[in-house]
Amino acid sequence: MARAVLIAVADRARWFCRLGTTLTGEDHRAARAYLVALGQPELEVRLAADAASAEAIMRDPGWDTRWWVREEAERKRLTGRVSRTHGLRATLEALSAATEGHTENSFRQAMAAPALAPGGEALARAAAGALLMALHGQALARLGGCEESHLFMRKYALFSLGRWPLGVAGGALHLF
Numbered sequence: 001m002a003r004a005v006l007i008a009v010a011d012r013a014r015w016f017c018r019l020g021t022t023l024t025g026e027d028h029r030a031a032r033a034y035l036v037a038l039g040q041p042e043l044e045v046r047l048a049a050d051a052a053s054a055e056a057i058m059r060d061p062g063w064d065t066r067w068w069v070r071e072e073a074e075r076k077r078l079t080g081r082v083s084r085t086h087g088l089r090a091t092l093e094a095l096s097a098a099t100e101g102h103t104e105n106s107f108r109q110a111m112a113a114p115a116l117a118p119g120g121e122a123l124a125r126a127a128a129g130a131l132l133m134a135l136h137g138q139a140l141a142r143l144g145g146c147e148e149s150h151l152f153m154r155k156y157a158l159f160s161l162g163r164w165p166l167g168v169a170g171g172a173l174h175l176f
Contacts, residue, residue: 014109015109015110015113015131015159015162016109016110016115016116016127016162016164017162018161018162018163019113019116019162019163019164019176020048020049020050020051020115020176023045023047023175026161027158027161027163027175028045030161031045031158031165031173033154034151034154034155034157034158034165034173035173036154037149037150037151038067038070038071038151038154039070040066040168040173043168043172043173044173045172045175046173046174046175047174047176048166048174048175048176050115050118051115051116051117051119051123052118052119054119054123054164054166054176055119057166057167057174058126058166058167060170062169062170063167063169064167064168064169064171066168067167067168067173068167070151071137071151071152074151074152075137075140075152078143078144078146078152079091079140081144082140082143082144086143094139094143095136095139095140095143098135098136098139099132099135099139102132102135103128103132106127106128106131106132106135107124107125109128110123110124110125110127110128110131115176127164130159130164131159131164134155134156134158135156137151137152137155137156138152138153138155138156140152141153158175163175163176164176
């Protein structure tokens with residue numbers, strides 16, 4: 001499988017650079033596009049203004065798992081489709097190549113983000129893990145020939161804006 005199918009993640013990307021800052025029109029548009037792709041356009045978009053708020057949202061007992069279930073079902077569906085086309089081994093190798101080298105970089109950038117500092121290493125690891133899942137999803141969508149409107153492309157776009165989509169709780173998608 002040609003690696004050219006995958007778009008390389010720009011080393012210049014400044015992951016987590018806008019955590020906790022006021023949401024812009026671009027943030028709202030990107031979040032709205034993600035919610036439409038997710039099939040939950042009725043949800044609000046809210047800001048988690050600091051590390052304590054982000055942690056509280058992630059620990060919220062009212063956390064809505066429908067978005068996670070939807071993403072995992074899509075990940076499974078796309079992996080199956082791409083694997084049938086290119087073979088499982090080639091698919092896994094391409095997905096590994098898409099995130100290779102980003103594990104340490106994403107953690108380093110998360111640790112350097114001032115908004116994450118109060119949460120310490122655990123919060124930085126959670127942020128880096130979420131970014132790696134978004135990188136994986138974006139690569140899978142590209143391998144599957146998906147449009148820019150695909151769920152995983154839309155989620156990746158939120159990270160590209162320097163945000164961290166924390167999940168859904170209380171009828172809203174929370175962005176840090």
